[in-house]
Amino acid sequence: MHFAEEPHRLGFERASALLQVQIGCTWGRCAYCAVCARHPGPAEVTPLEEVTEDLNELAQGWRAHSRVFLYGSNPFGIPHEQLVARMELIHEKLPSVKSIGGFACISDIKARSDKELAEWAALGADGLSLGAESGYAPALALMRKPQRPADIEEQCARLDAAGITYTLFYLVGMAGRGHGAESAKASAEVFNRIDPYRINVMTLSVFEGTPLYEMVQRGEFEPASERENFLEMRDFVNGLTDCRTFIDTGHDVNLVHFDGVLPRDREGMVKLLSLRAERANERMLSDYRSRMRRF
Numbered sequence: 001m002h003f004a005e006e007p008h009r010l011g012f013e014r015a016s017a018l019l020q021v022q023i024g025c026t027w028g029r030c031a032y033c034a035v036c037a038r039h040p041g042p043a044e045v046t047p048l049e050e051v052t053e054d055l056n057e058l059a060q061g062w063r064a065h066s067r068v069f070l071y072g073s074n075p076f077g078i079p080h081e082q083l084v085a086r087m088e089l090i091h092e093k094l095p096s097v098k099s100i101g102g103f104a105c106i107s108d109i110k111a112r113s114d115k116e117l118a119e120w121a122a123l124g125a126d127g128l129s130l131g132a133e134s135g136y137a138p139a140l141a142l143m144r145k146p147q148r149p150a151d152i153e154e155q156c157a158r159l160d161a162a163g164i165t166y167t168l169f170y171l172v173g174m175a176g177r178g179h180g181a182e183s184a185k186a187s188a189e190v191f192n193r194i195d196p197y198r199i200n201v202m203t204l205s206v207f208e209g210t211p212l213y214e215m216v217q218r219g220e221f222e223p224a225s226e227r228e229n230f231l232e233m234r235d236f237v238n239g240l241t242d243c244r245t246f247i248d249t250g251h252d253v254n255l256v257h258f259d260g261v262l263p264r265d266r267e268g269m270v271k272l273l274s275l276r277a278e279r280a281n282e283r284m285l286s287d288y289r290s291r292m293r294r295f
């Protein structure tokens with residue numbers, strides 16, 4: 001298989017076949033992004049020849065794959081015709097595939113017409129990993145995200161209309177020290193209005209080589225403490241009063257791991273997070289985060 005680097009798999013995609021279709025990101029400007037620090041410059045679409053070779057390899061395996069996860073920073077942001085060609089090839093080579101997922105930015109959806117979204121859906125696009133990251137406008141601007149809160153709601157509604165489900169990502173800590181509570185409140189309001197299929201919570205880490213690292217060195221950004229991160233996560237979960245969905249914090253960037261169903265498990269999750277905040281050993285946790293591998 002062709003992978004530009006050791007592939008990293010989301011926990012809930014553990015059963016999916018990974019297929020690289022892109023290296024780098026078509027946006028490439030988010031301040032905290034370690035992927036873009038590793039792959040600066042324009043994103044590359046993996047040539048069809050390589051994709052064909054990888055699909056032939058997957059077809060020779062013992063498993064009949066039902067889902068493919070397109071590997072790349074935002075494969076749904078590559079030119080439409082090139083994406084469609086790769087999705088068609090997947091179905092030709094792996095006829096058992098029923099759905100195709102991958103990372104997507106809100107701006108990738110915005111760039112596509114309703115007709116193009118319908119084509120994605122017809123080709124099995126579903127369960128996209130969609131980076132909302134925050135519903136708090138100052139945090140989105142600070143981190144140089146291409147979307148604003150209204151864009152998130154608009155583009156999720158367009159995916160809903162096209163029949164494409166998505167896991168919506170929330171990034172704790174994006175607003176910086178002292179702003180976790182307001183970020184959680186604004187974001188929960190946005191997520192409530194969307195009520196996504198699944199919510200995945202991540203926590204911001206500052207990695208060397210990223211613009212955010214430089215911002216920290218210049219004193220332009222102060223990361224939240226781990227205690228504040230737990231409290232932000234708690235307030236976010238507590239604020240999700242209108243969501244009927246899965247929520248999961250299983251990624252390694254989080255220093256607390258749980259999953260549950262909303263609203264059924266909200267109270268338990270809130271209690272757990274309050275307890276983690278109360279007992280947070282800041283020195284130990286920040287040391288652990290500083291040694292975290294880059295994603």
Ligand code: SF4
Pocket residue numbers: 025026027028029030033034035036073074105131
């Ligand atoms: S959209 Fe994602 S991959 Fe692209 S620059 Fe932002 S964080 Fe990095």
